Amino acid sequence: xxxxxxxxxxxxxxxxxxxxxxxxxxxxxxxxxxxxxxxxxxxxxxxxxxxxxxxxxxxxxxxxxxxxxxxxxxxxxxxxxxxxxxxxxxxxxxxxxxxxxxxxxxxxxxxxxxxxxxxxxxxxxxxxxxxxxxxxxxxxxxxxxxxxxxxxxxxxxxxxxxxxxxxxxxxxxxxxxxxxxxxxxxxxxxxxxxxxxxxxxxxxxxxxxxxxxxxxxxxxxxxxxxxxxxxxxxxxxxxxx
Amino acid sequence: xxxxxxxxxxxxxxxxxxxxxxxxxxxxxxxxxxxxxxxxxxxxxxxxxxxxxxxxxxxxxxxxxxxxxxxxxxxxxxxxxxxxxxxxxxxxxxxxxxxxxxxxxxxxxxxxxxxxxxxxxxxxxxxxxxxxxxxxxxxxxxxxxxxxxxxxxxxxxxxxxxxxxxxxxxxxxxxxxxxxxxxxxxxxxxxxxxxxxxxxxxxxxxxxxxxxxxxxxxxxxxxxxxxxxxxxxxxxxxxxx
DNA sequence: GATGATTTGTACGTATGTATT
DNA sequence: CAATACATACGTACAAATCAT
Numbered sequence: 001x002x003x004x005x006x007x008x009x010x011x012x013x014x015x016x017x018x019x020x021x022x023x024x025x026x027x028x029x030x031x032x033x034x035x036x037x038x039x040x041x042x043x044x045x046x047x048x049x050x051x052x053x054x055x056x057x058x059x060x061x062x063x064x065x066x067x068x069x070x071x072x073x074x075x076x077x078x079x080x081x082x083x084x085x086x087x088x089x090x091x092x093x094x095x096x097x098x099x100x101x102x103x104x105x106x107x108x109x110x111x112x113x114x115x116x117x118x119x120x121x122x123x124x125x126x127x128x129x130x131x132x133x134x135x136x137x138x139x140x141x142x143x144x145x146x147x148x149x150x151x152x153x154x155x156x157x158x159x160x161x162x163x164x165x166x167x168x169x170x171x172x173x174x175x176x177x178x179x180x181x182x183x184x185x186x187x188x189x190x191x192x193x194x195x196x197x198x199x200x201x202x203x204x205x206x207x208x209x210x211x212x213x214x215x216x217x218x219x220x221x222x223x224x225x226x227x228x229x230x231x232x233x234x235x236x237x238x239x240x241x
Numbered sequence: 242x243x244x245x246x247x248x249x250x251x252x253x254x255x256x257x258x259x260x261x262x263x264x265x266x267x268x269x270x271x272x273x274x275x276x277x278x279x280x281x282x283x284x285x286x287x288x289x290x291x292x293x294x295x296x297x298x299x300x301x302x303x304x305x306x307x308x309x310x311x312x313x314x315x316x317x318x319x320x321x322x323x324x325x326x327x328x329x330x331x332x333x334x335x336x337x338x339x340x341x342x343x344x345x346x347x348x349x350x351x352x353x354x355x356x357x358x359x360x361x362x363x364x365x366x367x368x369x370x371x372x373x374x375x376x377x378x379x380x381x382x383x384x385x386x387x388x389x390x391x392x393x394x395x396x397x398x399x400x401x402x403x404x405x406x407x408x409x410x411x412x413x414x415x416x417x418x419x420x421x422x423x424x425x426x427x428x429x430x431x432x433x434x435x436x437x438x439x440x441x442x443x444x445x446x447x448x449x450x451x452x453x454x455x456x457x458x459x460x461x462x463x464x465x466x467x468x469x470x471x472x473x474x475x476x477x478x479x480x481x482x
Numbered sequence: 483g484a485t486g487a488t489t490t491g492t493a494c495g496t497a498t499g500t501a502t503t
Numbered sequence: 504c505a506a507t508a509c510a511t512a513c514g515t516a517c518a519a520a521t522c523a524t
Contacts, residue, residue, distance in 0.1 A: 008443045009258075009297070009511085011500065014250025018431040025430075046502055056250065080426070085481040184479040185321070188429035188447045188472040189263045190256050193285075206429050206447055231429040238425040238479050240326040250500095252511060276489055287513045292490085308490045309520030 013052035016043050020053060021062060024073055032070040033063065079137055080237045081229065083210075087181045088168055096137065102165045105132040105144070105198070107158035109151055116148055119213060120221045127151035131161060134198060141199045142234055145227040153222070167223070179222055184212040186236060191228075199230045206231040254293035257284055259446065261294060262303060262473045266319035273311040274304065301443070320378055321478045322470065324451075328422045329409055340380065343406045346373040346439070348399035350392055357389055360454060361462045368392035372399060374408075375439060382440045383475055386468040395463070408464070420463055425453040427477060432469075440471045447472040 016039075023029055033039070036054065040047040054071055057063040065071040079096050108130045117124040128148045135143045147167070149157050153174075160170035171179060191205040199207075208229040215221050229236070249256075261280075264270055274280070277295070281288040295312055298304040306312040320337050349371045358365040369389045376384045388408070390398050394415075401411035412420060432446040440448075449470040456462050470477070 009252035009255030009293075010443075011250040011252075011510095013500080015431075015434070017250065019433060022430065022433055049501065052500085083479055083481070087481075181481050183481060186427055186449065186477040186479070187263070187267070187475075188449050190251070190259055190447065192260075206431065208427065208429050208449075234428075236427040238324055238427070240324070240328075240422050240424060254511080278489080289514085290512060293511085295490095306490065307520085309488080309522080311489065311521095 012045055013049050017053035017056045032072050080235050082237050083184050084239055085180050100137050103134045104162045105134055107131050119224045129157055143227050143229040144198045145225050147223055147225040149223055179214050179216050182213045182215050184210055186210050195228055201230055253286055254290050258294035258297045265314055265317055266473055273313050318381055318474050320383055321476050324425050324477055324479050326421050341378050344375045345403045346375050348372050360465045370398055384468050384470040385439045386466050388464055388466040390464055420455050420457050423454045423456050425451055427451050436469055442471055
């Protein structure tokens with residue numbers, strides 16, 4: 001594998017670890033991964049380097065090595081987040097997780113900058129409420145979101161969310177019975193130190209970043225959110241059938 | 242901060258380079274990027290580390306530094322891929338790129354394994370045609386896709402695609418006038434060596450992985466595809482308004 | 483034009499991580 | 504496990520080009 005060279009700022013063992021993870025996800029291996037010596041030969045590296053890769057995956061909870069027996073694949077749960085006009089994370093997940101909750105990490109009032117004001121159809125500098133929230137399923141952090149709401153219309157949103165643990169229910173409490181998702185834009189990037197802390201990720205992990213806009217039934221924006229999903233625990237599903 | 246690399250396997254400067262590239266793509270910067278000292282402070286690293294990141298991006302043709310003046314953005318390539326029931330990549334992109342084309346990297350006939358057969362509503366072991374394709378905009382590789390088609394119905398799909406450069410037109414040529422996207426599932430992972438080669442990415446880059454199913458108007462599956470997008474050049478947009 | 487602030491370029495030193503032998 | 508060569512990251516200092524005043 002000539003492509004594996006250390007010139008790009010990514011350690012060989014990390015590239016090999018990612019390759020192994022990929023092979024596991026694609027079903028190429030089942031039960032155990034091949035022996036270290038075989039992998040070393042296949043990747044064209046020293047056995048020590050393969051060991052470093054396996055060690056990293058073990059730390060991340062993907063593999064478990066047993067002396068004399070082999071290295072076993074630990075199945076990890078992955079959650080599907082539906083994205084549609086009627087997206088309700090809490091409802092979509094309730095079938096997959098036994099315990100599902102949202103926590104309020106922080107709240108603040110600030111002034112909308114030009115880009116945010118445009119998205120929420122407000123005047124630049126208009127007051128908005130920012131919520132930092134965390135979603136968990138069965139005790140595992142899945143996503144953290146930063147949401148902005150027009151401050152005039154949703155003054156008590158922070159308290160409402162804190163007590164309800166759900167945007168849908170917080171909206172309902174403030175008199176907004178229904179809302180729809182107008183648009184979602186998905187990208188991906190490396191997890192920031194903040195992401196790692198909040199989501200319990202190892203440094204260098206990947207997050208799916210979704211920017212979304214919700215409106216009321218008259219098309220008036222009620223929430224703009226940037227949500228960061230732990231990419232190895234979550235799939236985003238768009239049903240367009 | 243030096244400890245980051247130990248846990249991670251991805252060099253700090255590489256993570257910062259990716260982050261800068263992401264910010265450029267998302268339109269956060271325009272014209273120039275912030276000064277090195279400011280970026281260093283913002284990322285919490287030494288100025289040299291930022292310089293290593295900028296240096297890498299300069300080698301890749303994204304940035305150009307001028308002493309005393311600043312660091313200028315050369316390529317600000319960000320393409321939005323719409324995902325909807327009527328997704329037509331070629332149509333959605335034609336407004337954003339001057340030159341847009343699809344190339345056939347390879348084609349093969351194989352037998353559907355259990356998972357693929359289920360997705361295409363075929364018997365396990367049924368013959369399918371696999372296409373490896375690459376999409377470019379203005380000469381820049383945006384995505385590579387592996388697609389499977391029922392071999393019985395779309396025998397000449399490889400030749401048709403090779404000559405048309407588009408799935409939509411290849412389908413039309415084989416008598417399928419129209420089709421719809423039924424579902425799409427999005428995840429993200431590190432770029433494999435193959436991805437790096439095909440998409441011109443640096444090791445450690447991120448790809449958005451979309452698994453999608455297309456059906457004809459009667460709901461019969463016609464194509465299952467796994468598409469790998471260069472995450473720093475592409476945003477996936479779901480319009481649910 | 484001169485001055486100082488800003489910004490990128492260069493150099494040296496130190497410590498630690500990475501990968502092979 | 505040790506030795507080795509190279510990459511990564513920080514720290515400090517100063518030089519050179521540009522820009523606002």
